[in-house]
Amino acid sequence: MFNINSLVQQLPSSFISAVQQTIDLKTKPQGSLGLLEPLAAKIAKIQHSLSPSLNAPCVLIFAADHGIADEGVSLFPKAVTEQMVLNFLSGGAAINCFSRQNGLDLTIVNAGVSCDFVGVEHSGFINKPIAKGTNNFSVTEAMSEKQYLQALQQGADIVSSKYNAGCNVIGFGEMGIANTTSAAAIMSALLNLSGANCAGKGTGVDEAGVLHKANVIDQAIELHQLKAASPAQVLQKVGGFEIVMMVGAMLKAAELSMLVLVDGFICSVAALAASKMEANFIEYTQFCHQSNEQAHQRLLAAMDVQPLLNLGMRLGEGSGVAVAYPLVVSAVSFFNEMASFADAGVSNSEG
Numbered sequence: 244m245f246n247i248n249s250l251v252q253q254l255p256s257s258f259i260s261a262v263q264q265t266i267d268l269k270t271k272p273q274g275s276l277g278l279l280e281p282l283a284a285k286i287a288k289i290q291h292s293l294s295p296s297l298n299a300p301c302v303l304i305f306a307a308d309h310g311i312a313d314e315g316v317s318l319f320p321k322a323v324t325e326q327m328v329l330n331f332l333s334g335g336a337a338i339n340c341f342s343r344q345n346g347l348d349l350t351i352v353n354a355g356v357s358c359d360f361v362g363v364e365h366s367g368f369i370n371k372p373i374a375k376g377t378n379n380f381s382v383t384e385a386m387s388e389k390q391y392l393q394a395l396q397q398g399a400d401i402v403s404s405k406y407n408a409g410c411n412v413i414g415f416g417e418m419g420i421a422n423t424t425s426a427a428a429i430m431s432a433l434l435n436l437s438g439a440n441c442a443g444k445g446t447g448v449d450e451a452g453v454l455h456k457a458n459v460i461d462q463a464i465e466l467h468q469l470k471a472a473s474p475a476q477v478l479q480k481v482g483g484f485e486i487v488m489m490v491g492a493m494l495k496a497a498e499l500s501m502l503v504l505v506d507g508f509i510c511s512v513a514a515l516a517a518s519k520m521e522a523n524f525i526e527y528t529q530f531c532h533q534s535n536e537q538a539h540q541r542l543l544a545a546m547d548v549q550p551l552l553n554l555g556m557r558l559g560e561g562s563g564v565a566v567a568y569p570l571v572v573s574a575v576s577f578f579n580e581m582a583s584f585a586d587a588g589v590s591n592s593e594g
């Protein structure tokens with residue numbers, strides 16, 4: 244469905260060496276800029292350019308409700324999803340602060356919140372719900388196949404319009420009460436891990452709450468027979484509209500050679516599903532932070548990726564993307580602007 248080129252296979256080896264040379268010949272000991280170095284290399288390769296740029300950076304927040312909230316898996320009521328969308332639109336959430344601070348354009352997508360948003364008009368709001376929340380996946384499938392495909396396509400279309408408006412770096416965030424349970428269920432199925440290895444505190448449930456989430460997940464994996472299921476089946480049976488839309492959006496962004504910036508646990512699960520669908524996807528992504536959601540570290544390790552930050556954050560909304568964005572700017576700045584040993588007349592280690 245998506246056609247994502249392997250950068251390593253597609254780019255001339257001379258270009259790949261030129262990227263590494265550019266980094267290694269800067270006036271610094273090799274590797275001394277840590278994770279900024281592979282990030283700069285990644286961006287140069289994605290853009291096939293030795294003078295990469297970050298254009299019209301934006302964050303998309305996909306919001307939706309979850310039937311599984313009825314199982315008491317979150318500390319907060321479902322209504323908070325709608326309330327937080329309104330908070331995003333009036334500029335008062337954490338993601339608004341950090342996006343303003345770092346010049347990120349913010350768009351909120353109603354992927355399937357349980358309300359109508361009557362009369363809500365805002366240039367940064369896309370109101371295209373698949374349905375008013377998913378079904379409770381401990382009873383039946385979260386969504387139909389048709390809804391799954393619709394969500395995937397809609398996410399892709401939204402990214403295409405950002406790309407057509409000149410964006411080449413796109414961050415992903417989400418809002419949806421109970422979505423850590425949906426995300427953990429997807430992780431459990433795709434990585435063949437027990438619910439206990441994937442469930443976490445989310446908004447802050449206690450240990451008994453985490454155990455309850457783990458049981459809900461194990462039972463759902465059993466009910467829907469997801470042990471060896473395809474990513475599409477897993478997403479349809481236990482996913483959420485915002486998660487599926489994010490998968491379609493992330494895959495489209497990679498197809499369009501955009502840099503994909505991934506937030507915390509839920510977004511990383513969407514990225515995991517995308518990587519299971521298209522193996523080359525990860526070459527286009529940067530994971531922005533390691534969340535305090537307990538399974539996030541395991542998830543990042545399973546994808547063999549290193550996040551930029553570990554601040555103990557566990558919020559979602561794309562907040563980790565927005566906080567890490569200045570580091571992405573730093574990676575491009577040093578790559579484009581730092582003097583080389585030759586330019587600056589500095590001796591390198593070979594003398």
Ligand SMILES: Cc1cc2ncn([C@H]3O[C@H](COP(=O)(O)O)[C@@H](O)[C@H]3O)c2cc1C
Nearest residue numbers: 317319417418419420421422423445446559
């Ligand atoms: C006020 C508030 C703002 C949030 N912003 C993001 N989340 C985060 O918490 C939710 C997931 O946790 P759980 O699975 O435990 O419900 C998601 O909406 C996520 O984005 C929030 C949660 C709350 C309560």
Ligand SMILES: O=C(O)c1cccnc1
Nearest residue numbers: 507508509534557558559
């Ligand atoms: O890491 C996340 O994305 C996260 C963790 C807890 C609650 N909401 C989001």
